[in-house]
Amino acid sequence: MSRYLTISLAILALAGCATQAEQVAAPVLTKEAVATQIGEKPTPTSPPTGQQWLYGSAEGTIASAQTYQAMAQFVRAKALNRAIKTQAVLADGSTPDAPRFDSCGTKPLAAVFDADETLIWNVGAMRFMAEQGKDFDPAIWNAWEKSGAGKALAMPGAIEALKTMRDAGVTIIANTNRTSANAKGTEDTLRAAGLGEFKHGETLFLMGDDVTGSSKDARRSTIAARYCVVALAGDQLGDFANAFNAKGISVADRKKLATHPAIAPLWGNGWFLFSNPVYGPSIRGGYDEIFSAETKWEPAP
Numbered sequence: 330m331s332r333y334l335t336i337s338l339a340i341l342a343l344a345g346c347a348t349q350a351e352q353v354a355a356p357v358l359t360k361e362a363v364a365t366q367i368g369e370k371p372t373p374t375s376p377p378t379g380q381q382w383l384y385g386s387a388e389g390t391i392a393s394a395q396t397y398q399a400m401a402q403f404v405r406a407k408a409l410n411r412a413i414k415t416q417a418v419l420a421d422g423s424t425p426d427a428p429r430f431d432s433c434g435t436k437p438l439a440a441v442f443d444a445d446e447t448l449i450w451n452v453g454a455m456r457f458m459a460e461q462g463k464d465f466d467p468a469i470w471n472a473w474e475k476s477g478a479g480k481a482l483a484m485p486g487a488i489e490a491l492k493t494m495r496d497a498g499v500t501i502i503a504n505t506n507r508t509s510a511n512a513k514g515t516e517d518t519l520r521a522a523g524l525g526e527f528k529h530g531e532t533l534f535l536m537g538d539d540v541t542g543s544s545k546d547a548r549r550s551t552i553a554a555r556y557c558v559v560a561l562a563g564d565q566l567g568d569f570a571n572a573f574n575a576k577g578i579s580v581a582d583r584k585k586l587a588t589h590p591a592i593a594p595l596w597g598n599g600w601f602l603f604s605n606p607v608y609g610p611s612i613r614g615g616y617d618e619i620f621s622a623e624t625k626w627e628p629a630p
């Protein structure tokens with residue numbers, strides 16, 4: 330006899346102590362409800378809300394498409410403007426609250442993108458992990474990096490925007506925390522999604538390319554040494570500066586740093602953020618971190 334059936338019968342037996350009228354009104358126990366009562370995580374019957382929004386909704390598609398359209402117009406205008414440009418990458422040693430941006434000189438233009446949930450939606454892996462009841466599994470993700478080609482989707486608006494930028498003479502570069510050991514799988518995945526050719530070490534930069542781990546700062550610096558980076562795009566703040574990932578930074582301080590007056594004008598104007606309600610360091614915080622005491626409300630009794 331399964332554990333589920335055993336406990337269901339036990340609950341029904343307990344219900345037998347009630348009057349007949351109460352038994353008629355007793356709620357039907359679903360498998361999920363029983364699993365919750367015995368402390369098991371129920372098998373998900375629908376995707377998490379973040380996945381429903383991002384991958385399924387019209388709103389998620391529009392949010393991506395409108396960011397791509399704005400970015401393509403911005404990058405194209407930059408390419409057509411012959412004025413001397415400055416890097417969109419923070420200069421070495423500068424910070425979001427005291428930024429410096431180097432002059433580009435005569436370097437060729439580039440736009441730098443994160444890959445996951447910026448160029449592509451990882452729908453194959455996300456569905457599989459969600460159906461397993463897992464938020465994230467490193468071993469599954471590693472297999473996905475190797476063999477996910479054809480099962481990831483170009484994000485809405487990406488193919489058109491990349492064409493506009495490339496036609497304007499701008500090199501498209503990906504700087505991602507996918508691992509360098511799986512470089513071929515990522516090149517194949519981006520190509521299969523219709524986003525064109527990315528070559529490791531030239532237009533594809535990966536975690537493991539240097540000794541700084543998941544920080545993308547050094548890779549951004551390497552790219553900016555070769556190119557004039559006119560725009561950065563990502564779904565996590567680490568795609569713009571690693572300072573946003575400072576250990577122990579509070580939800581409020583992270584938001585304050587990201588909207589500091591010194592860099593606030595960059596959002597939508599050199600720095601382009603894509604929505605990701607599915608995963609990442611943005612998804613955290615208790616009630617007292619998310620809401621201020623002044624806005625606490627409850628209905629009158």
Ligand SMILES: [Mg+2]
Pocket residue numbers: 443444445446447563564565
């Ligand atoms: Mg990403």
